[in-house]
Amino acid sequence: xxxxxxxxxxxxxxxxxVSAFVVILMLVLTSRxxxxxRTYDERQEAIRGKGFKYAFxxxxxxxxxxxxxxxxxxxxxxxxxxxxxxxxxxxxxxYAWYCILNDGYFAINxxxxxxxxxxxxxxxxNLAIGISSAVREGFFEDGVLTYDCMNLVCGIFxxxxxxxxxxxxxxxxxED
Amino acid sequence: MKNLKIKxxxxxxxxxxAELAEKCGVSRQTISAIEKGDYNPTVNLCIAICKxxxxxxxxxxWEG
Numbered sequence: 001x002x003x004x005x006x007x008x009x010x011x012x013x014x015x016x017x018v019s020a021f022v023v024i025l026m027l028v029l030t031s032r033x034x035x036x037x038r039t040y041d042e043r044q045e046a047i048r049g050k051g052f053k054y055a056f057x058x059x060x061x062x063x064x065x066x067x068x069x070x071x072x073x074x075x076x077x078x079x080x081x082x083x084x085x086x087x088x089x090x091x092x093x094x095y096a097w098y099c100i101l102n103d104g105y106f107a108i109n110x111x112x113x114x115x116x117x118x119x120x121x122x123x124x125x126n127l128a129i130g131i132s133s134a135v136r137e138g139f140f141e142d143g144v145l146t147y148d149c150m151n152l153v154c155g156i157f158x159x160x161x162x163x164x165x166x167x168x169x170x171x172x173x174x175e176d
Numbered sequence: 177m178k179n180l181k182i183k184x185x186x187x188x189x190x191x192x193x194a195e196l197a198e199k200c201g202v203s204r205q206t207i208s209a210i211e212k213g214d215y216n217p218t219v220n221l222c223i224a225i226c227k228x229x230x231x232x233x234x235x236x237x238w239e240g
Contacts, residue, residue, distance in 0.1 A: 041202035043215050103205035172205075 038107030047104030055095035062087045078145040089157050097164050127155030178213045181236045185229040199228040
């Protein structure tokens with residue numbers, strides 16, 4: 001395992017506090033200004049529901065596969081935190097990509113351009129941190145893949161999402 | 177099955193899919209999916225479409 005207990009605890013507390021802050025901020029903003037609140041029509045709600053279902057099955061299946069691999073193999077050369085994170089990302093990916101390809105991702109009152117720019121910026125930022133981390137330290141410790149690779153994985157995931165958005169945009173334009 | 181009646185009524189009012197979608201409070205893709213027969217709208221949305229196009233439910237959604 002890479003890092004001490006203090007480091008892990010600090011990381012966890014940081015993630016919890018930042019997540020709580022973002023959720024509270026969004027709740028305050030949406031309760032004050034209805035324009036910020038995303039609204040989806042009935043077809044989009046149905047698509048998002050299906051997306052959740054497929055994401056749920058994906059996470060369940062991948063968790064089962066990991067459990068089987070963990071029982072069957074003597075040693076898996078990947079930290080369990082990395083597996084948990086990648087399984088979560090796969091679930092989010094299935095949900096997001098399914099919604100994007102079926103017009104359920106963007107709300108009726110949402111500005112596509114702003115979201116795409118924000119996603120690209122975060123993706124490139126993560127990719128840059130991931131590459132610099134790979135060059136400086138590498139991702140393996142005693143032959144085990146550590147969670148230092150997560151920035152790179154997040155960056156690739158976000159840029160793949162942008163690619164899906166661009167493909168969908170191209171498909172829509174061709175249809176029009 | 178394609179719903180050509182909505183498309184015809186919309187074209188009769190010289191209205192785009194985006195304009196109809198805005199009047200009904202849905203996305204343009206939803207109107208497109210209804211016209212192509214890829215999505216069956218709820219009664220509430222059918223009524224909203226009828227009101228936007230000044231038609232009755234029979235005019236737009238009844239086969240016959």
